[in-house]
Amino acid sequence: MYQVINNLPIDYDFQSKTKEELKLYAKWFEENKESRLQELIKAVKTTKGYENWEADYSPESLKMLGKWFEENVETEKLSEEEYKEKRAAVPDEIEIQDWDITIKTRSLAVDIGIYFGEVFIKNHEGLKWEQYFSRSKYDMDIGHMVIKGFGKIRLNSIWVIYVLASSLAEKIKDGTRLYELYNVWERYLG
Template structure:
């Protein structure tokens, strides 16, 4: 079983965090980066026929990692309560889609997505020294407000966890594209 990530404090919705709460969360997140990459690498070695040294933060390692991850994606059925909660917070035009989307990623898959996002971010940071982890605090309705993102791009910030989540969702509906993360890396490289 993949080790689930847990914060040592209660996580409230990021968009309503105070500056201090955001700073505490960000510092905790950054402190977890090396250990989460190690957890991912160790689990990768244990569940594949490859050495963990294959995950060497190179661009090409994104292909190896994605190829391994896709068969490990697990989705489970949402509870009626989860669907109703999502619908209560959604605009009217989106409610039918939410009602029909009855699956979600398992906790294990969610944690793997977070760790692969952290790894993806580390690959980008290793490649481009002018980029850093940071936080966008305003506007409050910004999709990645108060979340750890990579800053330094010409047109915005990159949320690597959101990128991996979106790639995983796209992969469910497509055939395996083991270059998915590699291709996204190349797209973002053009925004420097």
Template sequence: MNYPYMYPPFNLKDFESMSLGEAQQYFDWYTAEIPSRMRFLKQMIAGKFELDFSSKSLIPLFTWYLTTINRYKLSDSELHEKLTWFRHQNELSYEVAEIQLLSNPIDIMLEDYALAMDIAIYYGEVLIHNYPQVGWTFFTKPKSFVHLNEPILDVIDDTGYLRKNPRSLLHQLIEQFKADQINNHVLYENFLLDRADILGVDDED
């Protein structure tokens, strides 16, 4: 599979160290790229099913993704390289990565991550299309906020609460895939949970 990764045309800092202007620059670039990333995703799907931004479209999309990607075992040098990279991010990232990688030294290809990040965007757009009170935003405070300066989803009314980072969700699902603990309905199941949060109700579906 040859799938283009989403790289900004400017120097990318860690989100935690971005200034307000840098966070705004990244956010503006990220949201402006959404239409083209959705075109890439649709081209990759090649008409196998319809990406119509319905909640149920998440099921065939994630089912297809799980059949497209492959796990492989990291070599000792690859494992060392990854741990070194995480060590230079922050202590928490390194500690989490160390536990995950040493217990299960499995990874997927860069192209598979790239595809997952566009599926994350699609997931966000599904929420927005179904619930117009949801939109992309970013937060620059408090500094302890886990998704500081990152594009996330939030609600603009006082009914519910969201603050969802779809990229983090896909990274979590990838970790489940690596551990062979995944099912093809999990993305849709997350949608149902987010729907309940958006509407401020208990979801019984």
């Protein structure tokens, strides 16, 4: 049975956190990265049809993982109150859904984001996880664990996979997108 992440030291509203609070997240990440990868690998390999998935951190391993993720993205309908809150936060001309991805799906996105990042680290010398800080508190990567080495940009792989989860839920993309994203990001290296 997949164990969702339930021990984060802070919530995901990173922009509102102090540097000290954000450093607690980096410490959590370092201490939990390996167990989160093992949790993901167990979840995939105990799914019928995925028992033979090779979690070898090769780019090719992302093909089957992407297909698995597509099949395991779950959504839940927003309550009337949640929908009103969401609607109030977004300009009227922007269309919004009356649903969101589940906590389990968010947790899987974090775990797959870690795996996705590790595929880069294990296949390209000199890349490593690093907590990102910015002078702007509005920088969307602030406090996140990112991978530098992509020219002027950095890879926030957890955020990339979170966006993918939403695209899979909306059926805009399919599971092949995970491997495609690897190829897209690889072009930014060196």
